[in-house]
Amino acid sequence: MVELLEKILLLQERDQRLQALMHEINNVPGEKAALQRELEEAQAQLDRAKTRAKEIEVERARLEVEAGTKRAQADKYRTQQLETRKNEEYAALKHEIDRAEADITAIEDRELELMQEAEDLKPSIAEAEKKFAAEKERVAARFKSSDEKVGVLGGRAAEVRVEREAIAAEIRAADEDLFELYEKLFLSKAGRAVVPLDGDHCSGCHMKVTPATMRDAKVGTSVVSCEQCGRIVYALPE
Numbered sequence: 435m436v437e438l439l440e441k442i443l444l445l446q447e448r449d450q451r452l453q454a455l456m457h458e459i460n461n462v463p464g465e466k467a468a469l470q471r472e473l474e475e476a477q478a479q480l481d482r483a484k485t486r487a488k489e490i491e492v493e494r495a496r497l498e499v500e501a502g503t504k505r506a507q508a509d510k511y512r513t514q515q516l517e518t519r520k521n522e523e524y525a526a527l528k529h530e531i532d533r534a535e536a537d538i539t540a541i542e543d544r545e546l547e548l549m550q551e552a553e554d555l556k557p558s559i560a561e562a563e564k565k566f567a568a569e570k571e572r573v574a575a576r577f578k579s580s581d582e583k584v585g586v587l588g589g590r591a592a593e594v595r596v597e598r599e600a601i602a603a604e605i606r607a608a609d610e611d612l613f614e615l616y617e618k619l620f621l622s623k624a625g626r627a628v629v630p631l632d633g634d635h636c637s638g639c640h641m642k643v644t645p646a647t648m649r650d651a652k653v654g655t656s657v658v659s660c661e662q663c664g665r666i667v668y669a670l671p672e
């Protein structure tokens with residue numbers, strides 16, 4: 435029995451290691467996705483700055499056309515003004531010319547504003563480009579190291595699995611029921627199927643065990659379970 439208990443403990447140790455390794459391996463896709471999101475955010479920032487710069491260009495071109503139209507209109511009115519002999523018509527044309535000139539001034543003011551915005555945007559774009567390039571490099575390096583990590587951990591997990599299978603086979607050969615009990619407990623008790631007694635308490639559920647359980651655990655000739663949680667308990671050597 436003592437030997438079998440030692441084997442069960444050995445199996446649990448391998449299973450815990452395997453679980454920790456798998457946990458680390460399974461975390462990698464989430465870590466990579468988070469990195470990918472950071473990279474996408476840097477890309478989006480750069481895209482936003484570039485899109486705004488393009489919008490400004492389009493808006494400036496449109497304003498340029500609009501100003502041209504207004505200037506042509508004003509010129510046409512001026513020509514008409516020179517040709518008219520009617521005071522009323524002259525005054526009406528003057529009003530139209532003033533209006534067109536006010537529009538042109540407003541358009542030119544807006545063009546100046548946009549030019550300033552485009553100027554101010556240049557360092558932001560340069561900054562966003564630099565940040566994106568750095569982020570891309572960082573993410574690529576992290577992806578590479580993550581993949582290497584998965585390779586190493588996967589190799590280690592395969593080794594541990596081979597060891598655990600060998601130990602499991604020995605236990606099954608000796609006591610199939612005990613093996614099944616262990617397997618069930620390992621799953622239901624979050625990887626702690628076999629636990630030492632802590633004084634007269636089960637260190638799995640922290641409840642007191644009966645004196646009979648204490649005694650049997652100390653004798654160590656049979657498998658002893660905690661009456662409260664069902665875990666296999668054993669007494670640590672005194």
Ligand SMILES: [Zn+2]
Nearest residue numbers: 636639660663
């Ligand atoms: Zn217990």
